[in-house]
Amino acid sequence: MADVVLSNVHKKFGTFTAVEDLNLDIQQGEFISLLGPSGCGKTTTLRMLAGLEFPTSGEIRIGDRVVNDVPPGDRDIAMVFQSYALYPHMSVGQNIAYPLKKRRVPKTERAGMVAKTAEMLQLTPLLHRKPKELSGGQQQRVALGRALVRDPKVFLLDEPLSNLDAKLRGYMRAELIELHQRLGRTMVYVTHDQLEAMTMSDRIAVMEGGKLQQFAPPQEVYRAPANRFVASFIGTPGMNIVDGSLHEDAGRWTFTAPGFSVDAGQLGPDARPGPAAMGIRPEGLTIGSGPIQGITQLVEQTGHENITVVRLEDGLRMTGRTAPDRLWRTGEPVQLSIDARQAHFFAEGPTGKRLNRDVCTMDAPGSNGTSLKEATS
């Protein structure tokens, strides 16, 4: 059963459209990430769910009721803010108890619930401290506690980890996943960090320019990005995207870029001959052998692998992953090959639609996977 539903939601601030025709069906107990760059509308969407912003048009449902006109406090939601928004004059215990107090939960019952929540988040020894006496990670847990204590139907989290240092962020990510598994509650999580979205979510809603670009499980977003924007936004280092053109010959497609061409095999029904783009993730490149000639431009050593940037003859840059034991020097000539089975093809334009028929995989070659043709130049 769908727990949270947004239907045809629009949000305008004056003449600026923040969210355009958004449709999302979130299942009960799902962990959903709203992912996108700054200004893509993800936070506005979350704030509309919370009741802090009102949609210009469209309908928002939580559970079995339309909540467009329900104030935030009555929506049975809890929210964790990026800045934590703890009440500075209240102790940890009072902060956690506050939502209960406002809902007139009797004092004795309240104390028990606060104690239980504090126990779960290891906050018991800190209950009498003021927020400013806590570290960032502890404040984060108090903010979580304030959300958890009244067991709401939906949790809304607005970039809750972005103020923490990298190590703590990794730890809290694991904690949140565990918490979600334990509580089984619906969680909507806003982030611009694709790693958080990929590791924590059941499904990711990728947004850009106020529009939903793709709403799918992390693996699908990675392996079958709906369009060129999603493809370039997800993945570190990013996907190599090359502009070129598509040609068809008896149902088989070929992608031609300056310097090389790739056999695209069979493509979906939207494919048209003419200008298009090809995307290939760094792991889809083989550096060291192949028909394409280039020069290493930059090598980043991360320890377990090297990220190698190769410049092709006409100035095109391709990024690949290489084993740490083979270190190319800058300026050294290398050969390069592209695994056509892992290539994505996109229609023209920054949000050009993906044209492949299937999900690209390394293990199971798709119908469009064949060998690389000779370099044409």
Add this chain to the structure above:
Amino acid sequence: MLAAVGPPAARRPDPQRYAMAKQQQTVLERQYSRLGLLLIAPTVLVFCAVIAYPLVSAIYLSLFKIFTPTLEGTWVGLDNYRTLLVKGEFWTSLRANLIWTVGTLTLQIIFGVGMALVLHQNIWFRSLARSLILFPYFISTVVAVLVWKWLFNDLYGILNHLMISAGLIDWPIDYLGTMPNAMISVILVGAWKYFPFVVIAVLARLQSIPDQLYEAARIDGAGPIARFFDVTLPQLREVLVVIIMLRAIWDFKEFDLIFLLTGGGPVTSTQTLPLVVYKEAFALNQMGMAAAYAVIMMLIMLVFMILYMRRTQREDT
């Protein structure tokens, strides 16, 4: 300055270690210390000239019986204080002083916070209203009081005229010549004159309260009134403490507004301590007694000051 030697050793009372720490000062540190002394020297000199000297001088004068025009006097020790404390005038003035201070300060805070909350909203002409609200505070006290005296005038005053026209009263009210009207009028004019200070200070604080606190409170189920008491007021607490302490001191020693409006009258009903100081010094030509009143006033305000300093110290720890 010299204590800035560094590690905890310098802070301990152990003289040997202190000496060692002092020796450990590098050439550069010593240079900085000297520079520091040089930089604070002008302030210290000015402080001595305009604050320390008059203070000591006032205390010294209060031990003499002095005829103001000639400034010649005889040593009387603490006699001025003894006379003052058994005189009824001191106690009635102190009482008037406290009524004035508490009354006007309370109204300043209520109007000030209320108006700040209004001006914090997204209302029309907000920036214009924010500038206009400062008007009473910027206007010269003499001008303001003259205007108010005309408004209050029992024969020609517009207040009486309007109230009679509206049928609220049958007979003109004597606002400044009878009690308790005179005290109420003084308190009201004081509140009108000084509430903009409260507005500005509170408004500045209101604007720095993070919106997310209000949003969190809304999600936690707090209505508008609960949000005021659980978010706004606790956030304003510190600035209100500072405002109350400062305004209490300023109102307590207010002279021109009361002197010009009622001159302390009727009889001595609105005669606060600063007015007594003036009367003793220049009407009765008793400079020594005036100094004694001034010293007592200073001691009373010192209580406020100590409370304020204790409070800020507690906040810091």
